[in-house]
Amino acid sequence: MTPQELSSALARIVTDLVGARGLDLVVTDSDTQVERPKNRDHGDWASNVAMKFAKRLGTNPREFAQEVATAAESIDGVAKAEVAGPGFINLTLDAASAGETARRVVEQGENYGRSDVLAGQRINLEFVSANPTGPLHMGHTRWAALGDSTARVLRAAGAEVTNEYYINDAGAQMNKFGRSVLAAALGEDAPEDAYPGEYIQSLGARVREQIPGLAELAASDRDAALEQAQELAYQLQLAEIKDSLERFNVHFDVFFSERTLHADGEDGEPSRIAAAIDRLREQGHVYEEDDAIWVRTTAFGDDKDRVFTRGNGVYTYFAADAAYYLDKMDRGFTEKIYLLGADHHGYIGRLTAIAGAAGDDIETSITVLIGQLVNLNGARLSKRAGNIIELDDLLEWLGTDALRYWLARYPADSPLALDGEKLRSRSNDNPVFYVQYAHARTCAVDRNAAAAGLDRSAFAPELLTHETETELLGKLQQYPGIVAGAAELREPHRIARFLEEFAAAFHRWYDNCRVLPMGDEPITDLHRTRLWLNDAAGQVLRNGLDLIGVSAPERL
RNA sequence: GCCUCCGUAGCUCAGUGGAUAGAGCAACGGCCUUCUAAUCCGUCGGUCGCAGGUUCGAAUCCUGCCGGGGGCACCA
Known part of the structure; x- marks a missing residue:
């Protein structure tokens, strides 16, 4: 006898009792779910169905509970059914029926606990998505653990899940990264706005090693040298990120490059960003004002309209986000989940607005989960503050198991502190x-x-x-x-x-x-x-x- | 100012509208001649931030207030 079977049996009983009163009420298993009472004196399982239905039946909860309990005693495997308190029905299973569970678990093995409650759902789960301009640090670690665990749980419930990492490999940050690495490779002083961190130096050394004649090239054609150095550094850094994630037991199915959204299509086709803006324009959500191209996200609950194309003709980051959303849609996902840090919570409005503008149902097709940031021994870590603690350092210090478990045992919206002493x-x-x-x-x-x-x-x-x-x-x-x-x-x-x-x-x-x-x-x-x-x-x-x-x- | 998250035992935190609000740690006290004592048992510990409201029933839902984190770009 499982709790699910018990719920079904109760649903049949309540349906009969309701029918006997000549009432037309639909009773489903979810109305009769049983819960495990905290107090052992309240039996093995308890139902509050009598209190839920008494009012609609125009009867007293305890009286109705007694009727249900009397019928429940004849359920096979139920030893006792008692009414208690304001109208709870406390059920006790007979020992053999309860004990049978042990055999069922052994027989089902690793499938025990899997279900089909989310069957048919195709979910895209995007998380981490850290810029490939440096190593993963503690700020990314929580989302890595949380995202991967969420995916595993969703799959266990029968959903089809794609774990996805969006690589911000286009735009100013990448150029800054390239300039930083090139300067390091050439032994020059770091540029004014360079990325801090020793990893830039070691990337520079590897770039110098792997691109023979880089110094000569830089002297004759600085832009060409920059492009080569930047590209190689990007590939090296991305490979390290993937490596760190694998060691953290976090697996991604898709690494999606932002560049593919900017790239011109084949045979003179527009880029996917341009195509996305056109699609939204056809839906009537795009307009021009002050030399810029805007999208009317306020029509879908956003606080203000957003810009796609700036006055200088350059796409905003958000334009790429929109094109990316449409791409996920086209790939047939029924739900797009974004796992973001609390510092991104301002994105919820515009992201859901894009879903709405694209014709998706914003209630069901997009979910933005916002998580609180992580503290370490009281000091919050941020890349900007310079006190970077890398995921690799944490893994070496604490190990994958302790770190993943600790990060997984708190709700995403709960503040969380890592305590190294405790974890060791x-x-x-x-x-x-x-x-x-x-x-x-x-x-x-x-x-x-x-x-x-x-x-x-x-x-x-x-x-x-x-x-x-x-x-x-x-x-x-x-x-x-x-x-x-x-x-x-x-x-x-x-x-x-x-x-x-x-x-x-x-x-x-x-x-x-x-x-x-x-x-x-x-x-x-x-x-x-x-x-x-x-x-x-x-x-x-x-x-x-x-x-x-x-x-x-x-x-x- | 607006949006959002949080406020529960000395500490760190669970708690899907249900019964006497829980766990770990800390403090104190017990159990090893028998499957791993990294376990187990007991004691102590509460104005669930405050005030209203909805409900048969509120830590949980609604409103307001207090306190704290985060966010409010033609940045990426």
Whole structure:
């Protein structure tokens, strides 16, 4: 008996009771969702359906609850149904029905927790998108972890997801980057507005090495030298970014170059930006004023209209954004998600306006998730302030697992601080170890069982009656709902928080219920059944950790 | 000024309109001759920023105020 099955059974019961009163009310599973009560005295699962419907039925919640409870007692697998408080229906499963979950988890393996609640959705998830003019730093790290985990959770719920990185490889920043690297390569003083940071020097050295005769070329044709140096430095830097991301266990399906939007089309076709502006003009959203070309984003809720083409004839950054959005649309994504830092929150209005201008439904086709920035030991990091801490440094210092777990366990809109001492500690200060330790323990039990000749030849779920077993089974049952909820809300931190609760339930069970026989005690079906439960617990820990990109070691 | 996020235990923070608001840390006290004590058990700890409102029911939704972060470009 799963919570989903329980909800369905309750929906049928309530439908019948409503029908018996001659009322025409539609009752769906979502009306009868059960929740895990905080208090164990309130049973295994509880429903508030009576309180929701009593008013519409013109009856007393407790009376209606009693009717539902009476019918619910005949559901197969339900041992007890009681009315409590203002009209809650508290359901208790019989031990065999609850215990059956362990076998189901083991049988479904890594598929346990996957669902199809988001089936049919084609989602484009854009995140990080850092300029390729320097290494990834801490400001990007949170979005990398959050974005990749979000994608994993969405996929687990059946969505088709493309992880996408937009490369700002056109425009003034790139030129500044090129000039900085060229000067470094030639041993010149840094230009006035040069990028700070030692990485420029090392890029300069590599550029000098890989472009023979650069100094001579610079002397005869400075622009040509700049172009070559800039291009090579860009490729080197982008490769390093990709490398860092892979080491952080973050995977992108598409690296989308802004240049492709600016480039002229084939056979004299206009660039994609020009084409995009034309398309929006045909929709009636583009106008000219003061020598500039504008888009009427205010028609879709933006505070002010935005410029596409400046008075000097140059496209704004936003024009490329618009063309990029249209490209995503043309690629058939049903939803475009942008994961941005709080410093970009002013972009929400204009981005959603472009979606509207392009003819998309702004309620469903675009989602802009804004996350708060990260602090490190109190000092917020910014590239401009010069105190850059690179992702690579953080990885070397803390490791992928600790860093990803910590960044994944807070809601995106919650301020977050990285505490190096905590992340390096091997204690309850550091929740990733707590969860990984639980997994390692399941593996230790498995090894010891094999050595002791304990096998899985029997499964007697009705024997799993210890209080801590009921708790652990309850957590196993909750897991699929947690994953589905995290996907629907785009909140992967729910997975991490659940894993911590799950690990706690496992540790308590481990402390109270031995899997292996003691000494020369004979092996019983209870031992064998508990081995199944141990397997199931390990499976859920693996599945959950995988959703946040963290490893599940077999030993610590 | 406008927009937006946040305000919950001493600290860091969870909490999808439900029952007595939770966890970790910190403090204090317990459990190892048996599967990993990186675990487990207990005690202490609250004006959910403030005030109204909606609701059978509000930390959660609405309004106003107070305090803090961020944002309000023909920059990228």
